[in-house]
Amino acid sequence: xxxxxxxxxxxxxxxxxxxxxxxxLTIAMAGNANVGKSVIFNELTGSSQIIGNWPGKTVEMARGxxxxxxxxIEVIDLPGIYSFSTFSLEELVSREYxxxxxxxVVVNVIDASVLERNLYFTLxxxxxxxxxVVCANQIDTAMRKGIVVDTEKLQTALGAPVVPTVAVRxxxxxxxxxxxxxxxxxxxxxxxxxxxxxxxxxxxxxKLTSFIKSKKLGLEYPLxxxxxxxxxxxxxxxxxxTSKSEEVIRLSNSLAREIEDxxxxxxxxxxxxxxxxxxxxxxxxxxxxxxxxxxxxxxLDQLVTHRVFGYVTSSIVIGGLLLWTFLIGNLLSSLLxxxxxxxxxxxxxxxxxxxxxxxxxxxxxxxxxITLIIPFVIPFYLMLTMIEDSGILTRVAFMMDSAMxxxxxxxxxxxxxxxxxxxxxxxxxxxxxxxTRRERLLAAFAITFAPCSARTIVILGLVAVFVSIKWALxxxxxxxxIILILGRIALKALPGEATGLIMEMHxxxxxxxxxxxxxxxxxxKSIVYLVFxxxxxxxxxxxxxxxxxxxxxxxxFMSPLTVGWLGLPEIxxxxxxxxxxxxxxxxxxxVAIYGTNLAAVLTPVQFIVLALVGMLYIPCISTIxxxxxxxxxxxxxxxxxxxxxxxxVIGGIAFRVxxxxx
Amino acid sequence: MANSDRLSENMEEYLETLYxxxxxxxxxxxxxxxxxxxxxxxxxxxxxxxxxKKGYVSYxxxxxxxLTDEGxxxxxxxxxxxxxxxxxxxxxxxxxxxxxxxxACEMEHTLSDESERALCQLLEHPDRCxxxxxxIPACDLSFSSCEECIKGKESDIGEVGKRNxxxxxxxxxxxxxxGKVAFIRGGHKVIRRLLDMGITVGTTIRVIKSAPFxxxxxxxxxxxxxxxxxxxxxxxFVEGVxxx
Numbered sequence: 039x040x041x042x043x044x045x046x047x048x049x050x051x052x053x054x055x056x057x058x059x060x061x062x063l064t065i066a067m068a069g070n071a072n073v074g075k076s077v078i079f080n081e082l083t084g085s086s087q088i089i090g091n092w093p094g095k096t097v098e099m100a101r102g103x104x105x106x107x108x109x110x111i112e113v114i115d116l117p118g119i120y121s122f123s124t125f126s127l128e129e130l131v132s133r134e135y136x137x138x139x140x141x142x143v144v145v146n147v148i149d150a151s152v153l154e155r156n157l158y159f160t161l162x163x164x165x166x167x168x169x170x171v172v173c174a175n176q177i178d179t180a181m182r183k184g185i186v187v188d189t190e191k192l193q194t195a196l197g198a199p200v201v202p203t204v205a206v207r208x209x210x211x212x213x214x215x216x217x218x219x220x221x222x223x224x225x226x227x228x229x230x231x232x233x234x235x236x237x238x239x240x241x242x243x244x245k246l247t248s249f250i251k252s253k254k255l256g257l258e259y260p261l262x263x264x265x266x267x268x269x270x271x272x273x274x275x276x277x278x279x280t281s282k283s284e285e286v287i288r289l290s291n292s293l294a295r296e297i298e299d300x301x302x303x304x305x306x307x308x309x310x311x312x313x314x315x316x317x318x319x320x321x322x323x324x325x326x327x328x329x330x331x332x333x334x335x336x337x338l339d340q341l342v343t344h345r346v347f348g349y350v351t352s353s354i355v356i357g358g359l360l361l362w363t364f365l366i367g368n369l370l371s372s373l374l375x376x377x378x379x380x381x382x383x384x385x386x387x388x389x390x391x392x393x394x395x396x397x398x399x400x401x402x403x404x405x406x407x408i409t410l411i412i413p414f415v416i417p418f419y420l421m422l423t424m425i426e427d428s429g430i431l432t433r434v435a436f437m438m439d440s441a442m443x444x445x446x447x448x449x450x451x452x453x454x455x456x457x458x459x460x461x462x463x464x465x466x467x468x469x470x471x472x473x474t475r476r477e478r479l480l481a482a483f484a485i486t487f488a489p490c491s492a493r494t495i496v497i498l499g500l501v502a503v504f505v506s507i508k509w510a511l512x513x514x515x516x517x518x519x520i521i522l523i524l525g526r527i528a529l530k531a532l533p534g535e536a537t538g539l540i541m542e543m544h545x546x547x548x549x550x551x552x553x554x555x556x557x558x559x560x561x562x563k564s565i566v567y568l569v570f571x572x573x574x575x576x577x578x579x580x581x582x583x584x585x586x587x588x589x590x591x592x593x594x595f596m597s598p599l600t601v602g603w604l605g606l607p608e609i610x611x612x613x614x615x616x617x618x619x620x621x622x623x624x625x626x627x628x629v630a631i632y633g634t635n636l637a638a639v640l641t642p643v644q645f646i647v648l649a650l651v652g653m654l655y656i657p658c659i660s661t662i663x664x665x666x667x668x669x670x671x672x673x674x675x676x677x678x679x680x681x682x683x684x685x686x687v688i689g690g691i692a693f694r695v696x697x698x699x700x
Numbered sequence: 701m702a703n704s705d706r707l708s709e710n711m712e713e714y715l716e717t718l719y720x721x722x723x724x725x726x727x728x729x730x731x732x733x734x735x736x737x738x739x740x741x742x743x744x745x746x747x748x749x750x751x752x753k754k755g756y757v758s759y760x761x762x763x764x765x766x767l768t769d770e771g772x773x774x775x776x777x778x779x780x781x782x783x784x785x786x787x788x789x790x791x792x793x794x795x796x797x798x799x800x801x802x803x804a805c806e807m808e809h810t811l812s813d814e815s816e817r818a819l820c821q822l823l824e825h826p827d828r829c830x831x832x833x834x835x836i837p838a839c840d841l842s843f844s845s846c847e848e849c850i851k852g853k854e855s856d857i858g859e860v861g862k863r864n865x866x867x868x869x870x871x872x873x874x875x876x877x878x879g880k881v882a883f884i885r886g887g888h889k890v891i892r893r894l895l896d897m898g899i900t901v902g903t904t905i906r907v908i909k910s911a912p913f914x915x916x917x918x919x920x921x922x923x924x925x926x927x928x929x930x931x932x933x934x935x936x937f938v939e940g941v942x943x944x
Contacts, residue, residue: 121896152924155898303901304847306892311900318922345912436927440915448929449916539916539929540893 063111063222064139068132068163069147070156071118072544074175076100077205077553078147079115082215087115099135106215109222114141120155122162123272126473130274136168137259142222144168145214150187150202151180151545153325157317160196161233167260169225170198171217177202177210179545182335184328192324206550232262235312238300242293243269249289255282269294270306335546342430348437355425355434356452359459360514363418363494368502370413375634399581399630403574406626407566410495415565418491419558422460427549427557431456432541439539445525446532447472448539451481455521458488460561462661466668473537479669483528483677486657486665487521487684489514491565492621493653499625500649505642513649520654524684569620576623577630580616584631603686604651605693606644617652619659624652643696650692655685707756709809712778713737714747715756718767719775720834723872729764772866776837782808783829783836784819790830791823797830814857817841821850825885827935835934838867838883844901845884845891867937870907870917871930878906879938886935894936898922905938 067075076087083102100115116135117128136144146163148156163170174189193200199217203210234240246265250257257264257278267275268290279286294305301308342351425431431453439449451472458465465485469478489497502510583589589612593600596611604610609631616623632639640648656678657665665674707715717736722728730748734741745761752759756771767775785804789795795803811819820826820839825846827835842861843849852860867882881903884891898921899905908925909918917933919926928936 123892123896154922155924158896158898298851302842302848303844304851307845307847307895307900310895311902314898314900314903314922321923343909343911343918348911432927436916436918437911439911439927439929440913449927536931538890538932539927540897540932541927542897543918543925543927 061109064141065143066114066141068116073149074205075147147173150174154321165263172200174202178204186326188324342433352434352437366417367414374409396578399578400574403577407570407573419561423554423557424549429546446529458485495622500645604689651689715775716778727766780837781811786829865939867939873907879941882939883937
């Protein structure tokens with residue numbers, strides 16, 4: 039079965055997706071959630087996959103490349119999973135990738151501080167008979183927990199190379215690559231250690247395996263694995279085999295019944311327990327747990343899940359992240375604005391040569407970009423990355439679980455919601471960590487109201503600057519209430535059973551400086567590259583339109599709504615139309631048309647209503663696109679219309695109430 | 701079928717009340733029982749003495765009574781039958797919420813174990829009664845999961861073994877208490893998810909923390925920490941509970 043390949047070229051019939059060539063290798067990183075696969079992936083390939091200390095960041099495979107000792111290596115980062123049963127999309131995707139694409143080496147990254155749970159997955163990879171290299175990561179965390187892992191012994195027990203690493207510091211990665219290349223060159227390095235289950239189960243697996251073998255079904259998967267999956271009653275594999283041989287199914291059913299009679303438990307549960315028993319035995323043999331004092335991380339854990347302080351820290355994470363962005367951003371933004379005013383005051387130009395008009399608009403766009411993005415986006419992502427990296431998000435999810443049930447979701451849904459403070463798009467993508475489509479829809483709906491950085495810019499640029507900081511902060515509070523209320527309404531519209539929370543709580547980590555800076559840069563970079571051109575072109579475009587008098591008809595067409603119902607100036611029509619592209623345009627266009635002294639154009643009430651409506655009225659075009667991609671046209675349309683309706687209703691009410699206040 | 705030392709309906713009501721008032725573990729005083737059952741304190745005392753003699757409660761004058769292991773077993777069973785019947789009356793027969801309690805109270809004493817099991821299967825192993833308050837206790841059959849009970853549908857109730865120990869849901873454990881997983885209630889999916897996370901029968905679970913406001917329970921299992929939502933935690937039952 040094992041093909042010996044010279045050098046590091048895989049045999050071509052094994053690998054039809056790869057374009058071929060001599061020194062090509064494909065390696066896949068597989069393992070539990072949050073063990074450090076993406077960290078290793080980034081270190082190896084120089085990519086910038088988003089990483090963080092919470093389970094489920096990698097929701098889709100990521101690909102990267104690296105050159106190592108003359109080999110051109112493609113690295114695949116698979117989503118973190120606990121098992122190869124097919125209850126989640128990630129599990130199915132990973133399983134099919136490994137079975138069909140047949141990577142040259144599968145690198146199983148395991149968390150050395152949680153050995154038993156991680157080995158359960160290792161055993162499943164071994165069942166799939168993949169060319170395996172085990173990477174025992176977070177050896178340092180294990181040490182801190184008083185756990186010493188004997189990797190030599192583990193290597194003997196598993197029959198596959200085991201390399202200890204501390205990926206965040208890059209330790210052991212060279213050795214890991216050496217081991218990978220070695221296995222790729224010579225698969226016999228991975229011994230076919232058959233880890234045996236208890237005799238009652240093992241004998242039946244073997245019996246079924248040899249029966250399947252005799253039938254010569256020509257299946258992609260290893261036969262022993264097929265046998266185990268049949269006994270486990272795996273629906274996908276059962277369907278596959280049924281189409282080829284009814285006899286195999288009959289034998290497997292009767293063998294499964296025998297196992298059930300002996301163990302008095304469903305067969306899948308028996309195999310499951312056997313696998314865990316084996317994992318537990320190996321873990322027990324290879325690790326030494328010394329008496330553990332209560333670590334700092336444990337103490338911190340007790341504090342952030344304390345019945346009182348837990349809610350305090352959760353509120354700090356949920357609200358403080360916004361507050362921090364806001365206050366720091368405000369400070370930096372005004373500093374930068376003054377700096378620009380010193381060079382050249384930004385005043386709109388509506389007459390003169392076209393080139394001059396456009397240049398003036400473009401310059402306004404550059405200024406807006408610098409004074410808005412840099413002060414807000416950088417501090418926000420800096421803090422978000424630290425929060426993500428520390429592991430506190432899982433604790434917040436734990437504390438807020440019952441509150442999230444009020445909108446039909448469990449605590450884990452809070453994680454993408456908080457990510458939504460930055461940008462709704464990755465947050466909606468992140469809802470993949472939830473179990474059902476219904477829950478993902480509910481979460482995505484809530485996220486479309488989350489105060490993303492673009493909304494923050496609008497709130498700050500309009501309300502904080504021209505009304506008061508207090509009103510700007512009030513808008514955030516109002517927004518959080520709106521999320522809660524509309525979430526309740528959405529729940530009524532989409533009733534159903536809520537899936538319970540099952541979430542691994544990983545140890546706290548001190549965020550690493552290099553990870554935090556790298557990640558902040560990655561995130562800021564993508565915004566800078568995307569947004570600056572849009573700002574500059576858009577700003578110039580609008581000033582051009584304004585100069586040629588195209589805006590008037592559009593504005594007057596929308597005036598019954600904007601002026602009549604919402605009490606805004608007529609110009610709001612065009613602002614809201616452009617705001618669909620990116621919400622900051624609302625502010626940007628206003629400045630492009632009227633210059634920076636907006637107080638002469640809008641009243642305090644209008645500032646607040648415009649910010650409120652701008653915040654709610656529609657998900658921006660990128661968000662709509664991701665909604666369509668993830669859920670289809672119909673839900674995307676319904677969510678967008680719900681946003682619009684809520685903005686019109688709440689905006690109209692706010693106008694009337696605020697007129698009484700001011 | 702007839703049990704020689706079968707309790708009277710009245711005695712069963714007492715045990716059920718003791719279970720409800722004491723949350724299955726605390727001592728209950730005479731006056732709150734008399735209030736609850738609307739009988740004089742004197743007759744409560746008399747009955748408690750009688751139950752004490754039979755070994756179902758341990759009673760001490762002026763301090764009230766708590767359930768013995770055997771008393772707890774019976775109390776749980778009656779409570780379970782009561783709540784299953786409430787669900788049946790409400791879900792299937794569509795009887796109004798305010799009327800189900802009294803009717804279930806009368807029916808619970810005559811429901812056989814066989815019907816109890818059939819009812820549980822029909823209702824797809826419910827974990828809460830219609831008013832969504834207290835969880836329904838687990839059955840006393842020696843199954844490790846509901847799936848096993850459903851698979852052995854044709855097996856006679858007499859052939860199914862009884863549990864020899866009381867099992868408790870992990871939401872009833874105090875922080876720091878541990879026990880061995882004995883039974884997982886719920887549908888196929890939940891059971892599979894729990895098994896994949898290493899919550900298999902016989903595994904030791906220690907409760908680290910229980911979040912307030914009916915929040916999740918944090919447990920230590922197989923050297924790692926897991927958060928389980930309240931509903932899921934309600935359905936994980938352990939035996940041999942001890943403090944570490």
